[in-house]
Amino acid sequence: MAEKARLSLNQITVSRWSVAEAVEGCLRHGVRSIALWRHKIAEAGLAVCVQAVRDAGLRVTSVCRGGMFPAATAQERKKKLEDNFRAVDEAAELRADSLVMVVGGSAGLDLEDARRMVADGVAALVPYARERGVRIGLEPLHPMYTAERSVLVTIGQALELARGYDAREVGVILDTFHIWWDPKVAELIAESAGRIFGFHVSDWLVPLPDVLMGRGLMGDGAIDNRKLRLLVERAGYEGPIEVEIFNQALWDADPDMVLAQVIERFEKFA
């Protein structure tokens, strides 16, 4: 079973909580790591967040998220790149393990053009991140997000992009919800050795209630999270494991009850 000490609470799972509340929640429940979202950081103020996680002794596994590179005009793309620089600044201040990239979708653009814009965006971002000691974690999203959120949809594709850079600077974030379907998932996880910057668990509900909000607690769906964790460990990753669940019912529930359930399911199914 997965050790509770490895659990990192991705704060989107308890979306009603502010950063301060999520940090306090982690302390109350004995969770040692947390992943923060930028809109929540903005609400609280970066300095307050930095102080809160330091006072609590929490490890920040990731800042969510940079990316969203593709856009129709050079001016828009420049603006998006500037926003990514700010995301790097925040990840640096928070001493996050990595800045997670959700690279952006193709809607309104040619798919190959969008993919080139992503490669260009990453290329422009890496030197800035390097200077600030921030690692870029490329997260392949499920292919159903290609149009709206991410033209990066397979581990293989993420590795190909990452390999253009030093393995200490650009790696991949493996999220079971996004990768479980891949017929080559075992080989691709093995190939990711040395570049796995993060590992996320959740579950795929059946039937899937919604394209974005269809995730469930581990054990409630079709994903064998344990099998994937063992593959990730065999590839050398022994770091924190984030629980990141977009689910309206969980968002509406009492966050303390949700966190208790997250811990229980993490120990049982991850």
Place this chain on the structure above:
Amino acid sequence: MAEKARLSLNQITVSRWSVAEAVEGCLRHGVRSIALWRHKIAEAGLAVCVQAVRDAGLRVTSVCRGGMFPAATAQERKKKLEDNFRAVDEAAELRADSLVMVVGGSAGLDLEDARRMVADGVAALVPYARERGVRIGLEPLHPMYTAERSVLVTIGQALELARGYDAREVGVILDTFHIWWDPKVAELIAESAGRIFGFHVSDWLVPLPDVLMGRGLMGDGAIDNRKLRLLVERAGYEGPIEVEIFNQALWDADPDMVLAQVIERFEKFA
């Protein structure tokens, strides 16, 4: 532009029509090919359908669908295989170009076990289909259907399975809705040369309104159908092109208007 002569109406696009009505619709609109669904064939009676398409001089591009192999018990799997034999019988009587396989999902099963059950099912089906002159078309579905409909989710995976058999007996069905996201789609279509048994077009609506019913008319979404058609042609496929759209608004509309729109969009965007 795609020639109207290549258009095949997949009858699910005009779901309100019976087989007889869909055949008449094709005649009225100058469409030369049709793809039939088994629940519609059952409603009308196989002999009536065979007579209708012969009288109309329509080519039957596919019978939808066989597959759905995975199941928890050997008895259930045997029952599913028997149903596939009936599907082959129907495809043979209708002289369909191929019997399309939607191989079945993994829900409730181990994903690798489900994939083995699919391989076993295909292996048991091929000799029966061969004797009756029916080609098996393996259709990789979009990865978002892994749990509920198809553990076969990439062209690469479909080709790997198909290559265990003669290229005249087992091939792949390429549907733009299912394959457009794949970063290797161009290479994989090229690798499919000689085994492409069918090509389907539709579009991916943004935002995707529903996991099953999210398809749109060509030109209404994120897919570059023309680019994919040209890749398929470069791989040697010059046969009929099915338009297969699951969309509640289209299903609720007047089927004659829908078919007129299908033809217009086919010529413009496919």
